Amino acid sequence: MSKRIEVTDLNVYYGDFRAVEDVTMAIEPKAITAFIGPSGCGKSTFLRTLNRMHEVVPGARVEGEVLLDGENLYGPGVDPVRVRRQVGMVFQRPNPFPTMSIKENVLAGINLNNRRMPASEKDALAERALRGANLWDEVKNRLDAPGSGLSGGQQQRLCIARAIAMEPQVLLMDEPCSALDPISTLAIEDLMAKLKEEYTIVIVTHNMQQAARISDVTAFFNIAGTGSPGRLIESGPTEKIFSVPDVKATEDYISGRFG
Amino acid sequence: MSQQSMIRADAEPASHHHPDPKRVGDRVFSGLATGSGVLILVILALVAAFLLIQGTPALLADPAKLTAQGYGPFAEWVAPYVFGTLWAAALALFLAVPVSIGIALFISHYAPRRLAQPLGYVIDLLAAVPSVVFGLWGAAVLAPAVQPMWAWLNANLGFIPLFGGQASGTGRTILTAAIVLATMVLPIITSLCREVFLQAPKLHEEAALALGATHWEMIKMAVLPFARPGIIAAVMLGLGRALGETMAVAMVLSGGRQISFQLLTSENPNTIAATIAQNFPEAFGLKVNQLIAAGLVLFVITLAVNTIARWIVARRAQYSGAN
Numbered sequence A: 001m002s003k004r005i006e007v008t009d010l011n012v013y014y015g016d017f018r019a020v021e022d023v024t025m026a027i028e029p030k031a032i033t034a035f036i037g038p039s040g041c042g043k044s045t046f047l048r049t050l051n052r053m054h055e056v057v058p059g060a061r062v063e064g065e066v067l068l069d070g071e072n073l074y075g076p077g078v079d080p081v082r083v084r085r086q087v088g089m090v091f092q093r094p095n096p097f098p099t100m101s102i103k104e105n106v107l108a109g110i111n112l113n114n115r116r117m118p119a120s121e122k123d124a125l126a127e128r129a130l131r132g133a134n135l136w137d138e139v140k141n142r143l144d145a146p147g148s149g150l151s152g153g154q155q156q157r158l159c160i161a162r163a164i165a166m167e168p169q170v171l172l173m174d175e176p177c178s179a180l181d182p183i184s185t186l187a188i189e190d191l192m193a194k195l196k197e198e199y200t201i202v203i204v205t206h207n208m209q210q211a212a213r214i215s216d217v218t219a220f221f222n223i224a225g226t227g228s229p230g231r232l233i234e235s236g237p238t239e240k241i242f243s244v245p246d247v248k249a250t251e252d253y254i255s256g257r258f259g
Numbered sequence B: 001m002s003q004q005s006m007i008r009a010d011a012e013p014a015s016h017h018h019p020d021p022k023r024v025g026d027r028v029f030s031g032l033a034t035g036s037g038v039l040i041l042v043i044l045a046l047v048a049a050f051l052l053i054q055g056t057p058a059l060l061a062d063p064a065k066l067t068a069q070g071y072g073p074f075a076e077w078v079a080p081y082v083f084g085t086l087w088a089a090a091l092a093l094f095l096a097v098p099v100s101i102g103i104a105l106f107i108s109h110y111a112p113r114r115l116a117q118p119l120g121y122v123i124d125l126l127a128a129v130p131s132v133v134f135g136l137w138g139a140a141v142l143a144p145a146v147q148p149m150w151a152w153l154n155a156n157l158g159f160i161p162l163f164g165g166q167a168s169g170t171g172r173t174i175l176t177a178a179i180v181l182a183t184m185v186l187p188i189i190t191s192l193c194r195e196v197f198l199q200a201p202k203l204h205e206e207a208a209l210a211l212g213a214t215h216w217e218m219i220k221m222a223v224l225p226f227a228r229p230g231i232i233a234a235v236m237l238g239l240g241r242a243l244g245e246t247m248a249v250a251m252v253l254s255g256g257r258q259i260s261f262q263l264l265t266s267e268n269p270n271t272i273a274a275t276i277a278q279n280f281p282e283a284f285g286l287k288v289n290q291l292i293a294a295g296l297v298l299f300v301i302t303l304a305v306n307t308i309a310r311w312i313v314a315r316r317a318q319y320s321g322a323n
């Protein structure tokens, strides 16, 4: 249920603009990897190359390799649709489908893949996903109400339920808590700690405490200046990055945020 | 600096006496806006009053008198034209709506940007073609061109009631008229749908794609549900145009008074608008009242269509929230 990601010499472009330069790193399964770095350094861009969502932007392209347990996501003949079914994604702003009920939202991915699944099995799956996202108790009595009627934090957990209902290998999260209050944020952090037992999790965050609290590995990205590409400065065990990083810029960034 | 603030402090109380220019602008604008709103209502009321006052004599007249001096008892006379109006408009929409939605989706979600823009312009240009030109084209080009096809349909699929009857030798049938009408409503529906499709939230499109939806599945999940009220509004606007269109129908169709669903014969129901246009020049006395009363009927139909459209859009609005 969880796979290792290996990225080799990855360059990411929007048209002629190189947004991310020469990233090489490994992302371990059953662990939380946090991406930190200043705004515009390409964290989201890099994250979106891991499930081939990057190429949805017109003119965007990628050079290099991303291996998911040895299989190159950018190999010839690989269907991006299949990649996205294995690598789930949660966005910065909660985005449940407004015309669907809570249950339909959770099953949205399943209904794409596996329409024939019997209704009872679908119900069981929806319950499992909602329990997995720590949302079941709050919505079990209104599964047929519109998903957009939930609070922001509940909507975000609904989106997580929607992603894990697909039983992906990897779960990517781009600042999943930045639109949420501290209580909802804690709920989602607890959830991530639980999910990492089953999934490879990658999270982008601007919240240093959050990265320190929940992640096992931290990767720091930076840019030299506007217009220049983002680079991976260093990555390593979170305790190390937050106490004795190898690079001065990492320390500056982290302490600047704390100071 | 301090001088400036002193001036300002001085100027402050003065503004209570002399309204400052901004407020004058506001007032002029709100006056103009209210005025135009009222003007539209007044015009609408005047039109309705005209139709009612001039049409009522025909509505209240003794059927015998209408037979002698008019076109015959009103309800009996107007019924085929009401049918023809609705039938022609329904056929036109049936042809135009799928094509419009297809083109709009192509422009908004499939075509590369370099192709999408010119295509959008061309569609908008189509809306600028005068209806009389469409009429000419329908009668002179389209009808002869489709005649063999209609004859073939009639010969081979004639057992289907829609294609039954005696095929027209000129091609000037209600189906041909419906194609012309469809061409005329296509740009309205297409450009409105395109606008709505373009407004579909990126957020939801990406949510669908990230779940492993194909492009078409993404459109079904994230674009069409969001766009539904807009599509309905666009279709209703198109319907409004198709119901009221006069020239194209009058020029293509030699309409009569049949109530018939057959598409390919030369015996076709005429529409209200075309009937009024064709008969008004020679009409006098009660006949004029009768034609105006038919206009009233058309007005009511169009009003009803608009009201239903608004009701549908309002009812859907709460479910499509881009919140």
Ligand SMILES: Nc1ncnc2c1ncn2[C@@H]1O[C@H](COP(=O)(O)OP(=O)(O)OP(=O)(O)O)[C@@H](O)[C@H]1O
Binding pocket: A014, A017, A019, A037, A038, A039, A040, A041, A042, A043, A044, A045, A046, A057, A227, A230
């Ligand atoms: N759709 C796009 N088209 C063109 N350039 C883009 C696009 N999205 C991002 N960029 C550029 O790519 C670079 C990296 O952006 P990205 O969004 O990945 O940064 P980020 O690290 O996620 O920033 P933040 O922390 O603010 O979310 C920026 O210079 C940005 O302007």
Ligand SMILES: [Mg+2]
Binding pocket: A043, A044, A045, A174, A204
């Ligand atoms: Mg970002």
